[in-house]
Amino acid sequence: MNDDHVLVQVHGLKKHFPITRGILIQRQVGAVRAVDGVTFDIYRGETLGLVGESGCGKTTAGRTILQLYRPTAGQVIFDGADLIALKSEELRCMRRRMQMIFQDPYASLNSRMTIARIISEPLRVHKLASGEEQVERVQELLRLVHLNPRFINRYPHEFSGGQRQRIGVARALASNPEFIVCDEPISALDVSIQAQVVNLLEDLQDQLGLTYLFIAHDLSMVRHICDRVAVMYLGKLVELAKKDELYDHPAHPYTQALLSAVPVPDPAAERLRKRIILEGDVPSPADSPPGCHFNTRCPLATNVCSEEEPQLRDVGGGHFVACHRA
């Protein structure tokens, strides 16, 4: 699992999207603070889960780490290299080692390309194989994701959602990356297919020694596949811990509410549960509350919570919490 070798270091990462107004001259009047200062490490070989509800910034964080969005502030260090300082050509080469699996199996594959072209694109871009060798490598990748290599020249629309997701996985693996950001890879799939894809991802991790950042909102699935879990709310990291520690002893009031809201397929257990129901809606990331972003909905909020932003503190055993009341 983790051999204490850090593969990715994220430090104070921010991504703000400006809101502009004006006809001829655009003035910035505000910003959507999608990611507002996030710090964590990802260890080689682990699966780090990143969870949160809509607007928390988890998808933006994943894309900003891979430099698909350029960060507004902060640092991302991948195996010792500062990604933000790299020139565009160097960054392009670095992409060989870090890839992404996307959420929408329909939109993330170019419907005008055969799956052979889709999967072999990384091989061509990074000049890893050509001609006969390229075809063989694509077939090997298809076998790896349990798809029949016979259908190498078919188009994406001929496959089901789960199969297309596997094609996306094959494309992500083509360049032999070390790190893969899985951006809600199973949310768009049927329940009975989700387990197939999750098992595949786990097998591949064992076989190829991959490191995953697993972004998701399905907390039950995250508990199953991840080693450590980080919880985000309105652009900030509120808690980070090893999975059993987080799920059994959540320290942050938001995590507690989140976990209590997840239904369990067990009527007896459901009857006994005490739900923490949060009041109101999630504020907009364009207009986050001052101090601790969660203070407007937090059952434990006090005065200091709306004045001062809590920092991420270690409360023991690698369990980090950002809360004044924890």
Place this chain on the structure above:
Amino acid sequence: MAVTEVTWEFFEEEVERPPLTPAQVAWRRFRRHKMAMAGVGLLIVIILYVTVGAFFYSEAEANRIDLSVTLSSPSRSFPFGTDGTGRDILARTIYGGQISVLIGLCAVIVSVTVGVLIGAISGYYGGFIDAILMRFTEAMFNIPQLFLLILLAKFFGGKIPSFKLLGRSFSGSVVVIIGVIGLTSWMYLARIVRANFLSLKEQEFVTAARCVGARNASIIFGHILPNSIAPIVVAATLGVANAIMSEAYVSFLGVGVQPPTATWGNMLDQAYHHLESEPWMWFFPGVLILLTVLGINFVGDGLRDALDPRALAEAE
């Protein structure tokens, strides 16, 4: 491993129906469009007329002046009659047709190339480049095309020498007309392509391509452009009709292709003083222009429906 075997087995069952490429889906839809198929038929007849017809009449015959038979009405020896200098109108419509169609096709090649390049670069890069290119496009839009055509045709008219191609000699004015029509009709397509690019570049498969490390050029031409083929094909098809008409206008005004090279347009010009007295002089080239443009428009309509992106979704 049990899962491997079973998954392959289902997979084979699943994809047993013959694969339909996007092109095949489009063709199926096109075939169902009766007007479009009629248009195709019409165009095939016209293409045959101007190509195969050339085996029955030589170019020399089309240009042969015979003052003894000027302005004669349609007869056995001259099925379409003769013009003011005794030239056979039938032969001239054949060779004139070749030029008119050639101008149509080549002008479209020019305008599509320019329009797609400008639209793609503008839409993909956005920002300052987009602003400049779009202002330029708008400026071009605001200049009346016919006016520009006439001006440029007059200016460049005599400057390019005649040349020989495929056994025919062409006057330099053909090249000028192609260039002028091509360079004044790209704007519409540029706007459409730009709009397409603006929306397509936000699609997830483009993000995926960037994530893989593809270069910008590869994304523009390899990923986004193939997804914008529909409006380009439709615009190109209808553009041929427009180009043929533009050539007709310009030649009718006397600043287009110069005689003795015949085009349908300059034949109409020559019929100007004989509108009532010798109607066969304008009737035959006029009808040919009409049929060609009509045929192209039907085909264009059919293509527009067939290439509708929803068509691909239906196949899924």
Place this chain on the structure above:
Amino acid sequence: MAPLLEIRDLTTRFYTLDGVVHAVNGISYTLEEGETLGIVGESGCGKSVSVLSVMGLIPDPPGKIAAGQVLYRGQDLLRLDEAQIEHIRGKEIAMVFQDPMTSLNPVLTIGRQVIEPLIVHLGMGREEARLRVVELLEMVGIPQAADRYGDYPHQFSGGMRQRAMIAMALACDPSILIADEPTTALDVTIQAQIIDLVKDLRDRLGMAVIWITHDLGIIAGLAEKVVVMYAGFIVERGSVDDIYGDPRHPYTLALMKSLPRVDRSSGEKLATIPGLPPDLLGLPPGCPFTPRCEYAVERCRQENPRLEPVGPGHEIACWVDVTTGRER
């Protein structure tokens, strides 16, 4: 006592260019007064189409209700004409849909939309109806309801819009509330709020609820009776304790085993259901789950089993006894 709603052998098909889609294939279930029924299944299993058939909302063409009866208080809704059905739809049987953004009219205010059933069905005067709307909006937990009467759907968040939809559905105090995946598009904490709201309203108003979802967790905490659907058929039916505690159909069993739990960690791989959901265009004879079933026997390929009891109030449609692995 006769059940409030009884569906008998409902069969709905869609006639498309590619062929006939057998969306719902002869399903039957009952709903008692004040009961909560959960219909579970994955996409394409026919759960939504079955309730749309009940409500008379299947577009014809291409859809057609080919057979069956839908008995509401003894009256067959399928035999009624459009005018008669309109008296029942929205008034006695109300529905809440999945995506509140597309099911609410974006150019009408929320107040205008919620007031509609009151005026149309109950014939209330404008002033009286307006007061009732504010009362309803408060009942569903929309803060400052009186002020928000004139707001448009886009000014509401997803959770608020869903609450407004529920207010609209409850306006005429229906006997049955049908909820078709109402929380699928919502965040989990908002989902908890909505489920809580529906439970509270159900207890207070005594209405029956049919809740459709693919999320087995929600049904466990909400329903009393459960119907499991697959490929347009009902494969298992019973009380919520039966379905979760003692699932007997191979599909239900496999589905339960493939779910990860938030309240405990397991070190093993998730059990998977191999293969893909069936193509409703060409259902083979026999049980539709056969290609993916680990208990399948020869008979399964040839004959489609009917629902038969395995316990009091607990039925399955299967030739095999999963406890012994042998044919029943």
